[in-house]
Amino acid sequence: MDFPGSGQKANVDDLNSERSYGRMKANMNTVAGNEGPVLDIARRFPRIDVLGLNPDSVKTGIRANIFLSKMLLQFSGG
Known part of the structure; x- marks a missing residue:
């Protein structure tokens, strides 16, 4: 497994970053780990x-509704 675009190898013995942690390294390990199932499915179903x-560091707003619902609870006294 390589990091996308860099050719750097992922650390398959420490995919959960339990031995050493770096934000970017952990992100790239996750991205590289997600490639395995994609490649397997592509091979099985040609x-x-x-x-x-790879969404990388894209602001998606996926949690925007959680923040809004908390605000509504505060204003409603809930």
Whole structure:
């Protein structure tokens, strides 16, 4: 497993970053680890287009509704 775009090898013995932690290294280990299932599915089902996405550090707003619901609870006295 390589880090995307760099060719640097992922540390498969420490995918959970239990021995050493670096934010970027942990992120790239996760990205590299996610490539395995994508490549396996692509191999098993060659007639299907399989895409693996790396969202990296993209602001998605996925948690925006959690913040809003907490604010509504505060204003409603809940």
